[in-house]
Amino acid sequence: MSVAVSPLAPKSTPDMPEIAGVSIATAEAGIKYRNRTDVLLMRFAEGTSVAGVFTTSKCPSAPVDHCRRALTSGSARALVVNSGNANAFTGKKGVASTDATAKAAAEAVGCTEAEVFLASTGVIGEPLDAGKILPHLPSLAERATGGLWREAADAIMTTDTYPKVATRTASIGGTSVTLNGIAKGAGMIAPDMATMLSFLATDAAIAPAALQALLAEAVAPSFNSVTVDSDTSTSDTLLLFATGQAGNARVETADDPALAEFRAALDDLLLDLARQVARDGEGARKEIIVTVEGAMDDRSAKRIALSIANSPLVKTAVAGEDANWGRVVMAVGKAGEPAERDRLAISFGAVRVAVDGERDPAYQEAAASAEMKKDEIPILVDLGLGTGRWTVYTCDLTKEYVAINGDYRS
Numbered sequence: 489m490s491v492a493v494s495p496l497a498p499k500s501t502p503d504m505p506e507i508a509g510v511s512i513a514t515a516e517a518g519i520k521y522r523n524r525t526d527v528l529l530m531r532f533a534e535g536t537s538v539a540g541v542f543t544t545s546k547c548p549s550a551p552v553d554h555c556r557r558a559l560t561s562g563s564a565r566a567l568v569v570n571s572g573n574a575n576a577f578t579g580k581k582g583v584a585s586t587d588a589t590a591k592a593a594a595e596a597v598g599c600t601e602a603e604v605f606l607a608s609t610g611v612i613g614e615p616l617d618a619g620k621i622l623p624h625l626p627s628l629a630e631r632a633t634g635g636l637w638r639e640a641a642d643a644i645m646t647t648d649t650y651p652k653v654a655t656r657t658a659s660i661g662g663t664s665v666t667l668n669g670i671a672k673g674a675g676m677i678a679p680d681m682a683t684m685l686s687f688l689a690t691d692a693a694i695a696p697a698a699l700q701a702l703l704a705e706a707v708a709p710s711f712n713s714v715t716v717d718s719d720t721s722t723s724d725t726l727l728l729f730a731t732g733q734a735g736n737a738r739v740e741t742a743d744d745p746a747l748a749e750f751r752a753a754l755d756d757l758l759l760d761l762a763r764q765v766a767r768d769g770e771g772a773r774k775e776i777i778v779t780v781e782g783a784m785d786d787r788s789a790k791r792i793a794l795s796i797a798n799s800p801l802v803k804t805a806v807a808g809e810d811a812n813w814g815r816v817v818m819a820v821g822k823a824g825e826p827a828e829r830d831r832l833a834i835s836f837g838a839v840r841v842a843v844d845g846e847r848d849p850a851y852q853e854a855a856a857s858a859e860m861k862k863d864e865i866p867i868l869v870d871l872g873l874g875t876g877r878w879t880v881y882t883c884d885l886t887k888e889y890v891a892i893n894g895d896y897r898s
Contacts, residue, residue: 496767496775496863496883497650504655506634507668508691509533509731513632514643515624519617520572520610525643527621529628530567530687531597536731538564538605539699541707543724549576550586551606552725558602562696564729565599567687568606568625569644571672575608575616576722585618592622596629607685607725609672610646641670644685647892648672652764656757658692658749663736665692667753671761673716673768684711686726686761692750693732694739701742702754703728710758713790714881716769717889718798728754766881771888774806775881777866783876788825790878795823796867803885806865811856813841820869831872836860 509532514525540559542552558564568589575582590601597604608616641651652671657664673684694702703726711726732738739747767775778797783789796802796819805812813834820827830845837859840848859865865884 493649494768494772496772498764501638501651501653502655504635504637504653504668505666507666507689507731508733509536510689510729511632511634512636512640513628514636514639515628517570517620517624519570519620525639526571527624527628528567528569528640528643529593529625529632530640530689530729531629531632532564532566532689532729533731533733534565536564536729537562537694537696537699538727538729539696539703540605540725540727541703542726543721545720545722545724547577547722549574549608549723550578550582551575551608552723554586554590555605555607555725555727558605561602563603564605565603566593566597566605567727567729568593568604568621569685569687570608570616570621571644571646572610573608573614573616574610574612574723576612578613578615581615585616588618589621592625596625605727607723607727609644609685609723612722637668637670640687641672644670644672646672647770648768650768652761652768654757654760654764656753658753660692660734660736660739660750661746663734665690665734665736665750667692667750667757669757669761671765673765684721684724684765686711688728688757690728690730691732691734692730692739693734693736694730694747695741698739698742698744698747699728699730702747702751706751706755706758709879710755710762713879714762714766715794715797716766716772716883763881766883769883769889770892771886772883773886774862774884775864776803776806776883777864777879777881778869779866779877779879780869780871781877782871782873783878784826784874785876786878787876789876790880791825792820792823792827792869792871793878793880795819796869797880797882800885803882806860807884807886809857809860811836811839811841811860816867816869817842820871826873827871828873833870833872835866835868837862837866
């Protein structure tokens with residue numbers, strides 16, 4: 489099924505610099521798609537640290553299980569990713585495929601299987617034929633080179649309409665470091681750490697424990713605050729590799745003040761990628777930015793924001809460019825969090841549509857309609873109860889979403 493590039497796609501793609509200690513290669517293995525790359529190999533220099541967060545689904549994929557085990561070593565030399573098949577709910581065959589891929593990648597790169605990380609994305613429940621991947625690994629390892637970040641992002645796409653890339657720089661102890669990232673995801677997106685995969689690499693020298701703490705904290709306002717359809721994938725994987733090639737003094741703890749700039753850069757890059765995922769939601773035509781403030785605490789604000797962002801009625805109203813605040817009121821009320829009807833205020837973009845529990849006396853339909861025609865639709869809800877605040881990113885729900893997912897296994 490051919491899908492046009494999302495109208496919300498970035499107008500330009502950043503130049504992705506090389507990361508010292510990272511080399512990349514891709515291949516066409518024909519796992520599901522034809523005439524496009526679907527296998528990615530990244531090689532990492534010796535001494536590379538790794539951190540990761542994964543789906544909380546109780547039905548995780550075989551590659552997720554492998555990565556969780558491998559992560560305990562804190563060391564990485566290779567990453568292998570395939571698209572077109574999630575290798576999830578595939579039983580013993582899935583485990584055998586994962587084991588075979590890890591073994592072959594380790595031999596090709598010259599490392600242990602515990603230093604190989606794997607990810608798969610695509611159809612759930614179909615056995616993954618590792619025989620389509622294994623013959624490519626020696627060649628991929630041999631011809632891997634720096635700088636092919638755009639090609640890497642292309643290789644991991646499924647129903648994505650554009651590759652998702654981002655880059656940032658920061659200083660650690662006076663040494664300049666670079667951070668690159670790619671992501672894929674368009675449907676089954678409600679990460680809880682969606683078919684969401686993201687891979688980041690930096691040339692900074694950061695110990696595994698510190699890297700893990702940074703990543704675990706950074707996902708809360710980014711990937712864990714994005715949703716397309718409320719469905720958490722079996723395969724969600726976010727990995728961060730630090731090669732140590734920049735030359736900074738290795739940082740051992742996450743609370744080291746030297747990490748201040750890097751922490752900010754990581755937070756910003758993850759939010760950039762997460763929003764790209766939301767803006768590429770299957771069939772999406774509008775990005776919806778839901779902010780809830782005045783809640784009892786941040787946790788409550790997030791739960792209410794997710795209730796609004798995941799509401800099919802809210803999302804279809806936005807698709808129809810209808811400033812229907814009644815649907816927002818409904819989503820607030822069903823969230824199960826503290827809220828008082830007569831304190832609610834709701835805005836769509838620059839237009840406040842409701843205040844003190846009723847329609848704003850100054851409301852004008854034309855002004856609200858003009859806001860709803862924009863590509864970005866901010867929805868602000870003020871509960872008037874406390875200081876809790878959270879923002880969640882989502883997209884509208886269109887007929888194309890149904891068409892894409894109705895044909896997904898075809």
